[in-house]
Amino acid sequence: MDYLETNRANWNARVPIHVSSAFYDVEDFTASGRSVLRPFEVAEVGDVSGRRLAHLQCHFGLDTLSWARLGAEVTGLDFSPAAIDQARRIAAGCGIRARFVTADVYDAAEALGETYDVVYTGIGALVWLPDLTRWAETVAALLKPGGFLYLAEFHPFADILDDETGTKVTHDYFARGPQVWEEPYTYTGGELAEHRTSVQFQHGLGEVVSAVAAAGLRVEFVHEHDRTLFRRFATLADDGTGYRLPDGAPKIPLMYSLRAAAPAT
Template identity: 55%
Template sequence: MREDDRTAELVEDNRRHWDERVPIHTASPFYDLNGFRAGEEVLDRFQLDELGDVTGLDLVHLQCHIGLDTLGWARHGARVAGLDFSAPAVRTATELAAEVGLSHRARFVAADVRDAVDELGADGFDVVYTGGGALMWLPDIVEWARTVAALLRPGGRLYLVEFHPLTEVLDDEHGATVDRDYFTRRPRTYDAPGSYADWEAETTHNTATEWHHTVGDVVSAIAGAGLRIEFLHEHDTIPFRRYAALATDGAYFHYPEGRPRLPLMYSLTAAKPRR
C-alpha cells in the first residue's frame, strides 16, 4: 500500500471517530451549548485581546468542529465561515447558528482542509483562525500553511491558538517527565473509547491517529508559505485537565503553585504581505 493511500485511510478513520462524537459533545457539559445559547463567552480572554476587534471582518475557522468558537467570533462582529471534515459537526454548527440568530453572518461547509480554497475561494478572508486541538489531526503541516496563505487577502492575518506540542510528549500524571520523543514525526495511532467530553460514553469508532508537529515545524511552514510572523506567545494555562496533577482556578488548568511551569498552549499571528 502506498503511503498516500495509508494516510487517506487514517484520515478516514479519524473522520468516523469525530462523526460519532458529535452528539456526545453536543450533549456534554464540556461544551455547554445551553450556556452558549444563553450568551456566555466561549473565547479565551487572551484570544480576544490578541486578535483584537473583528467587527466587519471576514473570518474563516478551519477545523471548526461544532462551531462554538466560530460563532463566538460572529458574536464579536465578524462575518464567519466554518469548515470541518465532519458532516454531522457541520450540521450541528449550522443548526446552532440558526438557534442563536447568527445564520445571517455565519456559514458552515463540510470539507477537508486541503479543499478549503476550492470550497471557499482564494483571497477571501481577513482572518484565518485555528483553535486548540486542530493541527495534530493534519498529516501535512506545509500543505496546511499554503492553504492558509491562499485563503487570506493581502494584509490578512492567520491567528493560531494551539496546545503546545510539548504537552504531547510528557507523562499523563504529572506533566513533568518526557515519555515520548519530541522530534518523532511518525503518525501515532491509538485506541480511544469515549471522549474527552464524556469518558463514560459508549463508542464504536475508537481508532484515531495524530501527527506530531513541533513548534519549529509550524513556524517554518507558516514562514515558508510567505506569511510574516508577528508574534509567538506561550501560555501556562489550558482549558482542560491535560495532566492529573494540574490545578484549576475554575476556568483554566495550570501547574500547581510552587511547581516549575511548562508551556501548555501557544498562540501566534502571521500576516500576508500586501501586494
C-alpha cells in the same frame, strides 16, 4: 490505513455525544449569548467587527459563532458532515448569520472560494493534519492582502511528559509518524459505540513556525502560555483562568498562540 476516512468516521461519531454534553453546554450557549473563546485569543486577535473570518476545523462551530458574536462575518469549515449539520442548526437557534461548509482542510481554498481578513484555527486542530506545509499554503491562499492567520494550540512540549505528574520526559518530542489511537471515550467523557480509532500526527513548534514562514506569511508573534484548558497532568490546579502548575513550582509551556500576516500587496 486511510487516516482521513478513519478520522472522519471518528469525529462523526463524536458529534452527537459532544452536542449533548455538559462540556459544551450547547443549550446555554444558545440561550445566554456567551462566548467560548479564551480571553487571550480575543485580546491577541483584536477587534473583528466587520471583518471576514474563516475558522478551519471548526467542529460544530461554537468558537466560530463566538467570533460572530464579536462582530465578525464568519465561515466555518470542517470535514465532518455531522458536525456541519449541527453547526448550522446551532447558528439558526442563536439567530446568528454564519456560513458552514463541509470539506477537508486541505481543500479549503477551493471549497470556500473567497478570501478572508482572518483565518483562525482553534485548539487541538493541528494534531489531525499530516502535512503542515500544505496546511500553511492553504491558509496563505485564503488570506486577503494584509490579512492574518491566528492559531491557538496545545504546546507540543507537554506531550513529551508523563501523564501523571508532568515532570518526567517519557515521550519523543521528534516523533512524527502517524500515531493510531483506540479510545472508547471522548474528551467530554461520553463513550463511543463505534469508530473508536483515530490517527494523529505530532508537530513540534519549530515545524509549525517554519511551515507558516515558508508559505510567505510574516510571523508577528509566538506566545507561550503556562496554562491549559483541562487537567493535562494530575499536578495542575485550576486558578480560574485555566489549569497550571501550582505557585512555587517551575513553570512549563502548556499552550501557545501564533499570529502571522500575509503581505499587504
